[in-house]
Amino acid sequence: MSTVLDKPRVVIHGRKVVPGVAEGEALVTRQTISGWGGVNLMTGTVIESRHELKGVSFANKVxxxxxxxxxxxxxxxxxxxxxxxxxxxxxxxNIMTTKAALGAVVMRTPTVTECDQDPLDLIKTGDWVRVNGDAGTIEVWDKKPE
Structure with a gap:
């Protein structure tokens, strides 16, 4: 039986890019990410020299x-x-480009964009997030629900 603590802090609605449902700890940046020369594909670590996430891995994160x-x-x-x-x-x-969309598709990673609220304002690194690409929703908790 779920409790009030299990309810998300916020639900954001957007447009599906890739279907599926996945959840995990959020990793948030206000800077765009460069693939070629910006990411170490062996570790999932951002290596772009002036990026705020330099040295941080996005592996297994939202x-x-x-x-x-x-x-x-x-x-x-x-x-x-x-x-x-x-x-x-x-x-x-936030910004739909062919690069981001194709990246999501080739990874088969549940992805949502064009949200009704700015996810960069509502989600912080460390929040627990469930991305439902099928429904186009993003549920956000302060910590992983019980």
């Missing part, structure tokens, strides 16, 4: 970010990270 930047290599890098087991479990992004 990656919440504005979007992708750089070349068409973005999807290839993220796909290789997935094959190594170092990809995000889900993604939420």
């Amino acid at each position: 990656l919440v970010f504005p979007g992708a930047k750089g070349s068409s290599g973005w999807s290839g890098i993220f796909h290789m990270a997935k094959l190594r087991g170092m990809a995000p479990v889900a993604m939420v992004f």
Whole structure:
């Protein structure tokens, strides 16, 4: 039986990019992420020199970010990270680009975009997040629900 503590702090509605449901700890950045030269695909670590997440791995996290930047290599890098087991479990992004969409598709990672509220304002690193690509929803808790 669920309790009030099990209810999410906020539910954000958006548009499905990739179906499926995944949940995990959020990793949030207000900076776009470069794939080619910006990510170590062997560890899922951001290596971009001036990025606020430099040295931080997004492996097995829900990656919440504005979007992708750089070349068409973005999807290839993220796909290789997935094959190594170092990809995000889900993604939420604000700016739909072909790079971000293709990256989500090749990783088969539940992804939502075009949200009714800005996820960058409502989700913080460490929150527990469930991304439901089927329904286009993002549920956010302060900690993992019991």
